[in-house]
Amino acid sequence: MIKAHNQLVVLVLVLVTITGLFSLAPLHAQNVSGPWLLPTIPQRDYLAGDYDGIRTRLYERGVDLFANYQGEVFGNVSGGSILDSLGQTRNVVSYDGLLTFGANLDLGKFIGWSGAKVYFSVLELHGSSLTHETLGDIAGFSNIYGYNTIRLGEVYFEQDFFNNQLRIQAGQLLSHDEFFGNSYEGLFINGTLDEFTLLSANLPYSPLFPMATPAVQFDLEPGKTFFLKAAIFSGSVQAQNVNRHSVTFPISKSSGAFLFNEVGFHLNSNNGGLPGTYSVAAFYHSGTRANVGYRPDVVKDGDYGIFFMADQMVWRQNNEQGKKGPALAVWTRIGGAPAERNLVSFYADGGVSLLAPLPGRTDDVLAVGAACSKVSHHASQFNQAEGGQPLSTESVLEVTYNLQIAPWWQLQPDFQYYLKPSAGIHAANAVVLGLRTTITF
Amino acid sequence: MNLFALKVRLLVALSLLLSGGVVYHARGGVVESVHHSDGFLDFASALVIPEVPDKYPLELRSTPFVDIVVGHARKDQSGGILVSGLARRSMGCCSLGPNMRLDVVVRGPHGEVLEQTTTDCYLRSPGHGLATQAHFAVYLKSVPPPGSSVEISCRPR
Helix, strand or coil, X not given: CHHHHHHHHHHHHHHHHHHHHHCCCCCCHHHCXXXXXXXXXXXXXXXXXXXXXXXXXXXHCCEEEEEEEXXXXXXXXEEECCECCCCCECCCEEEEEEEEEEEEEEHHXXXXXXXXXXXXXXXXXXXXXXXXXXXXXXXXXXXXXXXXXXXXXXXXXXXEECCCCEEEEEEEECCCCCCCCCCCHHHCCCHHHCCCHHHHCCCCCCCCCCCCEEEEEEEECHHHCEEEEEEEEECCCCCCCCCCCCCCCCCCCCCCEEEEEEEEEEECCCCCCCCEEEEEEEEEEEEECHHHCCCCCCCCEEEEEEEEEEEEEEEECCCCCCCCCCEEEEEEEEEECCCCCCCEEEEEEEEEEEECCCCCCCCCEEEEXXXXXXXXXXXXXXXXXXXXXXXXXXXXXXXXXXXXXXCCEEEXXXXXXXXCHHXXXXXXXXXXXXXXXXXXX | CCHHHHHHXXXXXXXXXXXXXXXXXXXXXCCCCCCCCCCHHHHHHHCCCCCCCXXXXXXXXXXXXXXXXXXXXXXXXXXXXXXXEEEEECCCCCCCCCEEEEXXXXXXXXXXXXXXXXXXXXXXCCCCCCCCEEEEEEECCCCCCCCCEEEEEEEEC
């Protein structure tokens, strides 16, 4: 069985090689100047085109449809913290995918209500998880894996005021889509380089993907330089396998509320200089944390965390106006949460992104990121008391290349290296290889 | 006939049907209307038949905020010119919110501005790892004369 799995990992590598061949295809079909090994990929907007004209006709009336599929195959070549019956690490290959579809309704075009939008999305999640089968990691090898089901995604009403300087959203929202991200982390596949463990591990039942939650959110951006974001979410988010389709909307006074805040500023947002964003953010959960505390004698109301985020483009090749070119950017996030109430007490990540890394590949991105999740000593003591090993820090390095084959198709070979997955001091370091494909219909 | 042979024959029949569809759509030629079929069969045919260039030269202008990934300027059945395409937030762009404005400028053969029009564009990522992008479509008021070009760009509102 293990041999077969290894063969599948080799298959992944073959797919990555094929990916390289595809990169020979030019971005714009009309620029073809010679024969190519592989057929030219159609450079249309969407794989399904204009739905025979329906997409454009609906758009004119204010209805913008979207549908995307993401599928990925991942395998661990070595390591992991979940052992087999012989006490050996297991090599596993997994496939998982996510279909996202929905619509954005522009009420301005639809009924003449200026500045108002209605948005909804539906998620279909399927596949298996390396995290559950072999890695046992805190970070999560993928940011799209979830409980296999069809569920309601975000559904909200949005209204902007004062020439788009203030936006208010109300409905069922995800926190990460507007908070805690930066301009470059969206490329990474590993979970913590997207929704970091300071949130995902410490607030397991929180408004993070894929559990959208009743909420109200405010975005204030006067002058396009400074910004302030604030949101209040229902504090009674249920587990993915309990609220299986996200069609119950739990709000209870006893469960409290999640408060998310972020304040910061954009650098060079208006003057053509190298853009950057710097911010400080915090979360607070007003519900009691006694049931997830790591010291039975300590019962606390509320939980919180605070962190700093920055991203900055540091170099960009000068091009003629309106043409994209290579650029280099760096980013980081650093934060902490009370050790007696949280699994991860300190978190830091950072990375480098190289845009347009190869000549003629203006939409490709090469990215390297690393993250460290320090497990609290309370959690470590608790784990030992339960018969487990001491816990320290889980670190992960990710190298990924986003290959934009066509406007509707991305291929993304990915390499991840875990130091002490699960943070157990005896856990075997793990090498993970994978390939993600993203198709826009 | 055993079950295996039956399955093989069904597979061959299905392949022939699909091949016929590909050949039919490959005869399409220049796209003159938005009401054309450019779905999966066209996708298959395009693997062997290069796409036809757009009728009007397009200048897709990236700004520090938004890239115009692909654009089209096509004559509609009504005779009007439909400018459509895909706008995507630039990697590294400051997160200035989803509300954008798309500008279309038509320049004549000598560079003079013949027409300017704008439309709203709502750039929103549907999920993790998915590009922050949106479809756009806007009609021009008049048909540009031969030799004209169409510039498309997008900026925060």
